[in-house]
Each structure stands twice: as C-alpha cells, then as structure tokens.
Amino acid sequence: MAGKVVLHYFNGRGKMESIRWLLTVAEVEFDEVYLTTREQYVKLLSDGDLMFQQVPLVEIDGMKLIQSKAILNYIAEKYSLHGKDLKDRVMINMYCEGLMDLMEMIxxxxxxxxxxxxxxxxxxxxxxxxxxxxxxxxSGPIFLVGNKLSCADVQLLECTLMLEERFPAILADFRNIKSFQGRMSDIPAIKRFLQPGSKRKQQPDETYVKTIKEVFQIP
Structure with missing residues (x-):
C-alpha cells in the first residue's frame, strides 16, 4: 500500500498551490517537505527525482511526479474530478489552461x-x-462542465480568490462567478481549507522570493 502523499516545494504558493487545492478537494491527506537550501535541491537532482530539474515534485502511489499539469491531471483522473468522458476532459483542460495562464501572471x-x-x-x-x-x-450550470465538480471548478475558485486579493472589486460585474464562488466555498473540504491554520499558503513575500533565488542560484 502506498504511503501518504508528499509534496516537495517551497513554503509558498507557486505551482504547487493548485495541487494542494485539488488534493484538498479530493480529501487526500498530504505531507510537505519545504525546499529551503541549495543542498536539498542538489540532492533531489543527484537522486534522479527531478526529470527536468524542476519542482513541484509529488510522491504519490509509489511514483515521483513532476510537471504541475501532469500531476493535476493524474489527481483529477484518480479522484473523478476530470469529467465523464473525453469531450468533458478536453473542455476541462481548456478551462484549466486558461486559468493557469492567468494565475502564472499573478x-x-x-x-x-x-x-x-x-x-x-x-x-x-x-x-x-x-x-x-x-x-x-x-450562466445556467452549477459547475463548468457536465454539471459535475471538476478540477476546472477548483482552479477557477483558486484563481478568482487570487484576483480578489489584488483587485477586491474585480468580480463586481461577474455575478455568476461570484455566486459560483459562494457555492464552492461551502463545500466542507474547501471551507476547512479557507480557514486560518490550513495548508493553504498566503501571498508570497520577500522571504519566499529570497529562498527561491538562493536554492536556484538566481542573481
């Protein structure tokens, strides 16, 4: 039997945060190992754990997965958060790609x-x-695709909350999204994740940036 899921990343949001969100909605417990030193990163490289020399790295089901989109797709497939068929999945993936483009800018x-x-x-x-x-x-459905909760819904909630941190009134003209946000926030697992003390990360700060630069030796 595989052990608990382990996330290897910095103590901050970045590309791991969507993975934290999705695991939370799937009600999968996970541990985290925070990268804080160059030596930790070098060891992951020397152990052959980072296929493209990048994090996030997620240990799950006896595998060590990298590339955030691949990780998210695996979790979504495993926990029935990726639609009922191929047509659902391609729509979900399109929505997720767009959301990730926007979140990466933030x-x-x-x-x-x-x-x-x-x-x-x-x-x-x-x-x-x-x-x-x-x-x-x-404008009509409760969820984005197939009237069923999917990873696209989870990422939309994550993204809109990120936007509101920067632009508090940005959803004023988007009533359907605001209603959706309220519905999603009432899901018990999400409600817990939004409470103080959860594994949800706060907005990045200078310590987060400094750590990334030191680990990757960025000037």
Missing part, C-alpha cells in the same frame, strides 16, 4: 520590478479575456 508579480504596470495588465486581461468566458459558462 505568481510572477513578486519577481517583477514594475509591479504596478504588471497589475494593470493582469486586471485588464482578467476582465476582458478570461472572466467573461467563465461568466458565460456559469
């Missing part, structure tokens, strides 16, 4: 010297390109 903010300009770009793209898609998709 993730990178703290590494950018011109944060104000970046914020303006993110807000504009969110309101003009991304949010209208989900507002339309949720």
């Amino acid at each position: 993730m990178m903010l703290i590494f950018k010297p011109d944060e104000k300009a970046q914020l303006d770009t993110i807000q504009s793209k969110a309101k003009d390109r991304y949010l209208p898609v989900f507002e339309k998709a949720l």
Whole structure:
C-alpha cells in the first residue's frame, strides 16, 4: 500500500498551490517537505527525482511526479474530478489552461520590478479575456462542465480568490462567478481549507522570493 502523499516545494504558493487545492478537494491527506537550501535541491537532482530539474515534485502511489499539469491531471483522473468522458476532459483542460495562464501572471508579480504596470495588465486581461468566458459558462450550470465538480471548478475558485486579493472589486460585474464562488466555498473540504491554520499558503513575500533565488542560484 502506498504511503501518504508528499509534496516537495517551497513554503509558498507557486505551482504547487493548485495541487494542494485539488488534493484538498479530493480529501487526500498530504505531507510537505519545504525546499529551503541549495543542498536539498542538489540532492533531489543527484537522486534522479527531478526529470527536468524542476519542482513541484509529488510522491504519490509509489511514483515521483513532476510537471504541475501532469500531476493535476493524474489527481483529477484518480479522484473523478476530470469529467465523464473525453469531450468533458478536453473542455476541462481548456478551462484549466486558461486559468493557469492567468494565475502564472499573478505568481510572477513578486519577481517583477514594475509591479504596478504588471497589475494593470493582469486586471485588464482578467476582465476582458478570461472572466467573461467563465461568466458565460456559469450562466445556467452549477459547475463548468457536465454539471459535475471538476478540477476546472477548483482552479477557477483558486484563481478568482487570487484576483480578489489584488483587485477586491474585480468580480463586481461577474455575478455568476461570484455566486459560483459562494457555492464552492461551502463545500466542507474547501471551507476547512479557507480557514486560518490550513495548508493553504498566503501571498508570497520577500522571504519566499529570497529562498527561491538562493536554492536556484538566481542573481
């Protein structure tokens, strides 16, 4: 029998946070090993655990998985959060790809010297390109695809909460998304995850950035 899931990453959100969210919704317990030193990273490399020399790294079902999209797809498939058939899955994947594009822009903010300009770009793209898609998709259904909870719903909640941290009124004109957000937040596992003291990470700070730069030897 495989042991508990173990996540190897920094003590922060980054690309691991969507994995934390999905495991939480699937009600899968997990432990975390935080990368804090260059030596830890070098050991993972020397042990052959990082196929492309990158994290996140997730130990699950006797495997050591990398590449966040592959990890998310595996978890979604295993715990029936990836639609009922191939057509559902491709729609879910399209939604997830779009959400990840938007979330990655937010993730990178703290590494950018011109944060104000970046914020303006993110807000504009969110309101003009991304949010209208989900507002339309949720004009009738409770969930995005197949009237069933999927990883796309989980990522949409994560993404909209990230947006509201930066732009508190951004959902004012997106009532369907706001209603969806409320429904999702009432799911017991998510409600617990949103409480203080859960494994959900806070917004990145200078310590998080400093650690990443030291581990990867970024000037």
